[in-house]
Amino acid sequence: MNLxxxxxxxxxxxxxxxxFLSQLTTGMTDEQAQRFVMLYSGKRFSTDTVLLFTLLxxxxxxGVQRFATRQIGMGILYFFTAGLCFIGTIVDLINYRSIANDFNQTVAVESAQMIKMVYNR
Known part of the structure; x- marks a missing residue:
């Protein structure tokens, strides 16, 4: 199947x-690419999901968007300061796409490393 x-x-x-994913998966076999896509798609967040979490x-x-994207320290800070008096939440509302993209890139790299570890045994 085509990547x-x-x-x-x-x-x-x-x-x-x-x-980003095209570059990351360069050199993978079809089976590795299929497994990568299955693993990655189960872990990633769409930009709409991050937007919804931010609106909460x-x-x-x-801070739900920060907890969900593994930024626990910022999540705790947002939670106890009401999103830094809503200023941080407003900034996140503007930047929700970059928050989702940063998280997804991290998840993609982790997923690719897992797939390569399994197939390099």
Missing amino acids: HNLLYGIRGITPEEFQ GFIGVA
């Missing part, structure tokens, strides 16, 4: 994410 078709099958993939900060649960 590009696998990547396009990921729901809500952005052009930047597609380009306005109804009293600030």
